[in-house]
Amino acid sequence: MSPNALASYLKETAKLKRTLPSENKKLEKAIQKAFGRVYRAVALDVDGTITEPATSNLSTEMVLIISRLLQKGIPVILISGRGRTSLRAAANQVRRESKISDWYLRRLQCVCYNGLIRLYTKTSKPDKFLELEDFLFNTSSEQQQVLEEYKAQNEKYIAKFSSKIGYLRIRADVDGLVELVPRSLVELSEKLSRLSGNESWFISRSLYEGQFWWTLTPKDKSHALEKIAKRLGLPPSTILRIGDSGGENGNDESILNCDSGFSVGSVSEIHDGCLPIFSRSGEHLQGAKGTQWIISTVKIFPPLSLQAENPESIEKRIADLTGFEKLVTARSRIEAKIIDAEIDGKHRSLLPTGARLRADGTSLRE
Numbered sequence: 001m002s003p004n005a006l007a008s009y010l011k012e013t014a015k016l017k018r019t020l021p022s023e024n025k026k027l028e029k030a031i032q033k034a035f036g037r038v039y040r041a042v043a044l045d046v047d048g049t050i051t052e053p054a055t056s057n058l059s060t061e062m063v064l065i066i067s068r069l070l071q072k073g074i075p076v077i078l079i080s081g082r083g084r085t086s087l088r089a090a091a092n093q094v095r096r097e098s099k100i101s102d103w104y105l106r107r108l109q110c111v112c113y114n115g116l117i118r119l120y121t122k123t124s125k126p127d128k129f130l131e132l133e134d135f136l137f138n139t140s141s142e143q144q145q146v147l148e149e150y151k152a153q154n155e156k157y158i159a160k161f162s163s164k165i166g167y168l169r170i171r172a173d174v175d176g177l178v179e180l181v182p183r184s185l186v187e188l189s190e191k192l193s194r195l196s197g198n199e200s201w202f203i204s205r206s207l208y209e210g211q212f213w214w215t216l217t218p219k220d221k222s223h224a225l226e227k228i229a230k231r232l233g234l235p236p237s238t239i240l241r242i243g244d245s246g247g248e249n250g251n252d253e254s255i256l257n258c259d260s261g262f263s264v265g266s267v268s269e270i271h272d273g274c275l276p277i278f279s280r281s282g283e284h285l286q287g288a289k290g291t292q293w294i295i296s297t298v299k300i301f302p303p304l305s306l307q308a309e310n311p312e313s314i315e316k317r318i319a320d321l322t323g324f325e326k327l328v329t330a331r332s333r334i335e336a337k338i339i340d341a342e343i344d345g346k347h348r349s350l351l352p353t354g355a356r357l358r359a360d361g362t363s364l365r366e
């Protein structure tokens, strides 16, 4: 980013985040890091981030951008408050409309219910697209009982519910109070937290099909993203994160509040993360338009090294590479034999000395 572009971006961002002049240095540093870093993977919220305005369909441009990232070898993670069926529908839209092969699509994975279940494809079975599920949290029987009791008392408000994974979604305007977290939900989360050894449960707000929702979950999106970063062998900061609900209680707040996080909707007031998006002309870009701009502006390259915070992940990758190396060596021997057999006897003398040997070391003259 040029010094002029940085100065105007800093000015607009500080205005939007209501940053005090004394905090500008921190903000400037975060902006430099966010735009200067090389990203190795991309995590995208779905609704309001890559969808057409007020619909649940992905924008045509975003389908194209995601498919290009996958073809370049860059892992893409769709991370959403959606359940399995509607998140698979979004991923299937990418599969159907991009027409890229399943081989590339293996790099697409999904996290649903704000971080509770991961959907992925087995590397060796690319045609079984996103058929595997990884439960990232399971509730205890006491927690399930508390959730079932709440459901029985508030049935008419509940839109989606699973006591097994600890997920509950209600309309945000149930009592005509969109901004306030319903009292009963706060009490429920406190009760469940006490049963989790005082580990907080998360109440977050999101926008889906033009409607606001409150969700209660035992974990948030950042918990899932950290696990995925370890599996990919990447430092979490190298995953570019884009979402639209970065403000207070937003369901993207936990993943955007760092200097790899950009919001194409509401922003938090923290000074070292959750950055808004402005075009070169200073227009505040929101939704899929903002997402496209940021992906085409920052540096994103496929993961190259075996650097990982999790030693198990390095071991697994080394084992995979060793297996691949064995296959390649065997293939190379077969190909060398085929070439040997095809060389006419009278031309063998033209080959360099070393090449007069077969792959198994015996002489071609024999």
Ligand SMILES: [Mg+2]
Residues within 6 Å of the ligand: 045, 046, 047, 048, 049, 206, 207, 243, 244, 245
């Ligand atoms: Mg969203």
